[in-house]
Amino acid sequence: MDSRRGASKPSFADIVAAERARPAADPQDGRARNRVTAHQLWDDSGRRWSQPAEITPADADRLIADDTVRLGLCRPGDRRLEWFTTDERKTAWRRFRPRLQEFGAGIPPGGGIGYVPQLWTRADGSRLLLLQVLC
Numbered sequence: 001m002d003s004r005r006g007a008s009k010p011s012f013a014d015i016v017a018a019e020r021a022r023p024a025a026d027p028q029d030g031r032a033r034n035r036v037t038a039h040q041l042w043d044d045s046g047r048r049w050s051q052p053a054e055i056t057p058a059d060a061d062r063l064i065a066d067d068t069v070r071l072g073l074c075r076p077g078d079r080r081l082e083w084f085t086t087d088e089r090k091t092a093w094r095r096f097r098p099r100l101q102e103f104g105a106g107i108p109p110g111g112g113i114g115y116v117p118q119l120w121t122r123a124d125g126s127r128l129l130l131l132q133v134l135c
Helices: 012-021 057-064 086-099
Strands: 040-042 048-054 070-074 081-084 114-121 127-134
Touching: 057 086, 057 114, 057 127, 070 086, 081 086, 086 114
Parallel strands: 070 127
Antiparallel strands: 040 048, 048 114, 070 081, 114 127
């Protein structure tokens, strides 16, 4: 016996409305996870981000204040990324912020580790703040 008997099927208009409500998928989504190249980044969910832009530390301060912006870290020679949860963001930011510098500034004064902020985006307007480690 068919258990669906008596259940109404969605109308064509309902199907179309549901499809239009889904976020636009990037055909490159799912091709990789937790990887970065010069022009593309895949997060830990497999979503592709593009158009990296070097930003100033002041721009990074404004982005980190927005809870919808993800925070990630990329170390040299390691294409895998480290992600910070909402709970970890504030602690991580206090650690990274004093060492933020502009792209092209070179190795931080006095040596040590510096971080260059980058803004990555998706077609739907989502934003991601990635810190590239300089040593």
